[in-house]
Each structure stands twice: as structure tokens, then as C-alpha cells.
Amino acid sequence: MAHIDYYFTVLSPYVYLAGTRLEQIAAGNGASITYKPLDAGALFARTGGVALPDRHPSRKEYRAQELPRQARKLGMPFNLQPAHWPVNPAPASYAVIAAQSAGGGDMGALISSLGRACWAEEKDISQDEVVRACLSAAGFDPALADKGLLAGAETYAANLEEAVSRGVFGAPFYIVDSGQRFWGQDRLDDLDAHLSGKL
Template sequence: MSRTVDYFFTPQSPWAYLGHARFVELLRASRRAVRVLPVDYGRIFPLSGGLPLGQRAPQRQAYRLVELRRFAEHLGVALHPEPRFFPVDGGPAARLITAVAQADGPDAALRLAGAVMAACWAEQRDIASAGTLAELLDESDLPPERLGAAQAPEVQARYEAQTQSAIDAGVFGAPTYVIEGELFWGQDRLDFVRRALGL
């Protein structure tokens, strides 16, 4: 089994945002390699019984907001449960993170992913906007030309391949951490992730 951790997420997920910084800390402490894999849950949900947020029952939508507030307060993480730009298309940011992972490595991709998630959930910025993504590249000390590279067919192909890898692994929700073939779904499973990493 590979000792590389696979990190499947979508950049507009509040749950990925709530777990991101803690997950990065665990990676650093364990010195494990990571594959940063933003994926398209629009493809995954229909195959796994999931529903987009707007199609879920009202009581599930209401409870989601309660849980977001609870976790944000518990973790001391700034979060607007109903940010100005949400729902939002995560595709442009996902492809940008994919391009950065390919060109600049996983640490840079993790840094950008964290910035994108915070932009959506803490700063209420439009992460589908090219202007916002250009700003986030600059704020993350990454080359501006990555924005253009993210439009390349090979990046789209890689994004689609990552999504297929998630499907093949049995991923159904975000975030999902895969360690030596074992899936851990959700930021509230990070204590189990810690143990799996030997920490």
C-alpha cells in the first residue's frame, strides 16, 4: 500500500474548509506525502445517492446550518454559514488548484486550496470569478500564469481523471482522506486520520 495520502475535496465545501488547516498540520507532523485532488461532486453524487444542497429536504438543509455554526464555534474558525457567493461553481477553482498541484507541487496546492476555501467561507468572495482567483494566486505567492494554465485541456483531463479516481475509490462526500486504501469521510473524522497516520 502507498504511504501517500489522497485528499479528495471540492473547494466550495464548508466541511473541507473546516478541516483543511488541521489536515495540513497532520500531514506535516506525519511527514506523509499527499496528492491534492479536487474533484467534481456533480459527477459523484448521482452515483453515490447524494443530492446537491438545494435538492435536499428542508430539515436537512436547516440542520446543516446548525452544524456549520457549531463546528465553526467549536474549532474557532471564521465562517459565514450562508456566504454571499454560495452556491458557487467550484470548477474554476478546482482546475486552478489542479494546475498548481501539477506545476508547483502539493504544498503550493494545499496553500492555494486553503486560501480559496477561506475566501468563500470566511471572506465572502466569489471563488468562481477569474478576478478573485487571480487575487488568491497573488496572495498565495503563486505565478499569475497559472490562471491561464488552468484552462488548458490537459488540466481539464486531469480534473476528470481525479474525479474518476474518487469514484473508483468509493468516495461519496467531501472531504475524504484516503490512507493506505482506507477512506475517512468528513472533517469530523480527523481524529481517526491522526491515528491512521501514527500520530
């Protein structure tokens, strides 16, 4: 069975736009997934990336066109300038880590719900009540938002170190146990083709 390590930040619009396609691709190819939320700001700083406020105007202008264009292509609601972004991603990330450890729910639905809350529903995903609602909607115990904070913090930090060591430099980023790496929601078709032996 193939395995995918999925590195992401809950704040990324591109992670939101990925929706649950990764889970569909994994299911279609008999692959498993490990979810590895991390601090994208720290990842950028260590791998040559540039935070959005510091990017050249041309890059910002392209982003302002590309994100709504991709959302329209995918039929997903999208707000380029959400009311609550950026916010502290740690609480939602710790909840994702706790949910993966606990099991019993739908991880893809959880990641998608957090992204939708930020980028389409004008909700603050750093707030406990929003995180609890996302956990519940994905079939997890909402109390996971209050559990395993120390373990979550340790795993969150370890995910960053692992990502840097494995060549991750953006989000979403997918690494298959074959060693093939795929960056961006617009490379999910390539990931699918690779897993099915076509690429």
C-alpha cells in the same frame, strides 16, 4: 512514507473548515498528499448523495446548526449563506491542478484561501481575479489561473472517475495508501491516529 489522496471540492464548507489540518497531520507523520479536486454534484449523483436544495428539511436544518457550530469550535469565521455560493467550481479547481503540477507554493494554504474567500470573505471564487489572489497568497504564480486549462479539465474529470471507482462519496475525503478511507473534516483526528499507528 505514507501517502494520502485528498478528494475535495473547492465549494465545500467542510473543506473550508478542514483548514490546513491535513497538511499539519501529514507533516507530523511524514506523509505526502496528492490533491484531487472534483465535481461534487456529479459525485453525489453517481454515489447516492442528494444536492442541498433537494434534501429533506430536517437535514437542511441540521446543516444550518452544525456548520456554524463547527466553525465556532474551530475559531473560524463563517457565513452560512455566502453571497457567492454555489458558483462554478471549475476555474478554481483547474488552478489547484495547475498549482500542484507547477509546485513552488503551499497547496494547503491555497485550498484554505479559496475556502475562506467563499465562506468568510464574500468573494466569488469563480472569478479569475479572486483565484489569482488566492494563488498569489499561497506562494504560487497567479498566472497559473490562465494556464493548463485543457489539462486541468481532463484531470478534473479523471479525478471524478477515480473517486467513484475508489469508494469516494463526499468531500472532504481522504484515502491512505493503506486502503483506509476517512470522510469529513471531523475525521481528521482519526486519520492522524491511523497514520501514527494508533488506529
